[in-house]
Amino acid sequence: MSAAADGTPSVLHVDMDAFYVAVEVRRDPSLAGRPVVVGGTGDRGVVASCSYEARAYGIHSAMPTARARRLCPHAVFLAGRFDDYTEASRRIHAVFTSITPLVEGVALDEAFLDVSGARRLFGDGAAVASVIRQRVRDEAGLDCSVGVARNKMLAKLASRAAKPRPTPTGPQPGPGVVVVAPDEELSFLHPLPVTALWGVGPATERRLRRMGVSTVGDLARVPLESLVASLGVAAGHQLHDLAWARDARRVEPSRPSKSIGHEETYAHDHHQMEPLRREVVRMSDAVAARLRAAGLRGRTVTVKIRFGDFSTITRSRTETAPVDTAPALCRAATALLESVDVTPGVRLLGVSVSGLAEAEAEQLSLDAAGAGDWEAAARAVDEVRRRFGDRAVGPAVLAGGSTLDVKRQGDTQWGPSGGPDGGRSR
Numbered sequence: 001m002s003a004a005a006d007g008t009p010s011v012l013h014v015d016m017d018a019f020y021v022a023v024e025v026r027r028d029p030s031l032a033g034r035p036v037v038v039g040g041t042g043d044r045g046v047v048a049s050c051s052y053e054a055r056a057y058g059i060h061s062a063m064p065t066a067r068a069r070r071l072c073p074h075a076v077f078l079a080g081r082f083d084d085y086t087e088a089s090r091r092i093h094a095v096f097t098s099i100t101p102l103v104e105g106v107a108l109d110e111a112f113l114d115v116s117g118a119r120r121l122f123g124d125g126a127a128v129a130s131v132i133r134q135r136v137r138d139e140a141g142l143d144c145s146v147g148v149a150r151n152k153m154l155a156k157l158a159s160r161a162a163k164p165r166p167t168p169t170g171p172q173p174g175p176g177v178v179v180v181a182p183d184e185e186l187s188f189l190h191p192l193p194v195t196a197l198w199g200v201g202p203a204t205e206r207r208l209r210r211m212g213v214s215t216v217g218d219l220a221r222v223p224l225e226s227l228v229a230s231l232g233v234a235a236g237h238q239l240h241d242l243a244w245a246r247d248a249r250r251v252e253p254s255r256p257s258k259s260i261g262h263e264e265t266y267a268h269d270h271h272q273m274e275p276l277r278r279e280v281v282r283m284s285d286a287v288a289a290r291l292r293a294a295g296l297r298g299r300t301v302t303v304k305i306r307f308g309d310f311s312t313i314t315r316s317r318t319e320t321a322p323v324d325t326a327p328a329l330c331r332a333a334t335a336l337l338e339s340v341d342v343t344p345g346v347r348l349l350g351v352s353v354s355g356l357a358e359a360e361a362e363q364l365s366l367d368a369a370g371a372g373d374w375e376a377a378a379r380a381v382d383e384v385r386r387r388f389g390d391r392a393v394g395p396a397v398l399a400g401g402s403t404l405d406v407k408r409q410g411d412t413q414w415g416p417s418g419g420p421d422g423g424r425s426r
Contacts, residue, residue: 009125009179010116011251013147013155014096014132017164019109020049023088024078026141033170035059035075037068042267044347048080052164052171085109091140095132104251110159112152114251129177149180151247154189157196185245190217197242199235207231219243260290260298261352269308269345273338276346280337283351284330288323291353297322298353301332305340306348315339324359 016022020038025031035054039047045065057072065077089108096103099122102114115128122128129146136144147158158178165172180188194200194213207230213219219227220243228236241247262283270276280303291297301323302316315336323329333351 008119009148009150009155009181010114010119011149011152011155012113012115012125012129012132013152013159014092014111014113014129014136014144015146015156015159015163016092016109016136017143017145018049018051019088019142020080020085021051022142023081023084025051026088027084031076035072037065037072037075037077038080039077040065040265041077041079044265044267050075052166055166056168056170088140088142092136092142092144095135095139099128099132102251102253104253104255112155112251126177126179129179133176145174146177147180148177150182150185151245152249152251153198153242153247154180154185154245157189157192160196186220189243189245190215190220192216194219197239199238199242204231204235204239216243257294257296257356259302259352259354259356260287260294260296261302261304261350262286263304263348263350263352265306265348266346269347270349271343271345273342276337276342276349277334279349280333280351281326281330283349284333285326287351287353288326288329291324291356292359295359296356297324297359298357299323299355300353301329301336302350302352302354303333303336303340304348304350304352305337305342305346308345308347310347312348313340318355322355322357322359323353329353 021031021036024036024038031051033053034051035057036051037047037054037059038049039045039061043066047059047061047063047065047068049061050059050068054068054072054075057075059068059071059075068075069077085108092109093103093105093111096111096113100113100115100118102117104112106112113128113132115122115125118128119125122131125148129148132146133144136142145159145162145164147155147160147162149155149158158180161174162176162178163174165174192215194208194216195205197216197219200208208214208219211222211226211230213222219239222240224236224240227240230236231239264279264283270279299322300316300318302314304312304314306312317332317336319328319332323332329351337349
């Protein structure tokens with residue numbers, strides 16, 4: 001919990017309004033005022049973001065794109081442009097860090113800020129929130145909503161209350177900033193549906209409803225012992241605390257990555273090993289490049305496979321020496337893939353590396369002997385890509401037509417898009 005010495009709320013949750021769509025509208029103003037859906041545009045795609053005009057038709061994020069098309073056939077459906085969203089996110093987060101170093105990025109489009117040290121310069125939490133909204137609009141051309149409270153949970157719920165509202169006649173502006181004062185916390189929190197709390201998913205909601213709980217206030221009135229008996233010690237205590245507006249988590253400005261990986265859902269299931277081997281090369285090349293860019297190496301390589309019936313398995317192996325080159329990662333991932341029978345049809349494939357450590361912290365070993373040539377080649381590849389783009393050089397197996405089919409961070413992360421290549425060439 002973070003509050004100034006006088007009890008003034010100092011935790012902010014900043015959430016961009018329909019972020020991906022807003023970036024698209026900034027690029028193409030003719031989309032303003034229209035139902036717009038961003039995400040995977042193919043049959044297996046899902047919605048990443050949608051305009052408030054589209055939300056009025058019942059469309060929401062994580063909805064299958066096919067269903068969104070049925071709800072609003074005249075909407076504009078766009079495949080995501082991850083590079084554009086990443087660049088917009090950099091601008092936004094630059095605004096945040098210019099105000100306070102205590103910024104915890106949650107996603108490209110949202111973050112928690114502890115502004116207790118910025119009050120002397122900018123004023124109280126509400127004043128800081130207003131400054132942030134104006135600067136984000138001026139410097140990034142985008143709108144955001146801000147919640148201000150004494151802890152992270154309440155700040156996040158407050159930012160949701162600050163947002164615009166979709167209506168059949170068009171979006172209605174929200175307040176933009178909502179402050180939850182200490183003496184108003186329970187009156188703000190208790191009328192909300194219990195699903196507003198972290199940790200209340202479908203299964204927990206069903207258990208709580210059997211106990212007669214539908215709102216946070218209902219939950220607060222359930223004895224702790226009953227919650228523990230029904231939900232377990234950890235979940236029972238957590239939900240009891242949240243129901244009484246207690247959240248001790250602090251804003252953590254630096255959270256090291258636990259793993260780096262890529263995964264992709266395919267427009268059609270793969271039943272043969274050969275195309276999947278090529279996909280492992282694609283993903284290994286991309287994951288290795290991200291490891292090196294972050295100055296990291298990892299020991300545990302994991303392959304994730306989801307079959308056509310949505311059953312999912314993972315296979316992992318831990319290397320004797322940490323890896324950050326595509327050949328080393330590809331060898332491990334290919335061996336893992338080949339241990340699996342893919343004939344039922346692979347819908348999704350992923351490659352990731354965990355057990356991460358800074359590259360300079362690696363100790364030399366006999367297992368690493370001979371790896372120097374590959375490391376020098378990897379550095380050369382990184383330099384070429386830095387100067388000429390990520391499709392300038394890559395594994396020969398990815399060559400096709402006039403370009404390289406390299407894996408880019410964010411492409412197809414919302415499922416395959418339309419077109420023969422799944423929308424990769426956009």
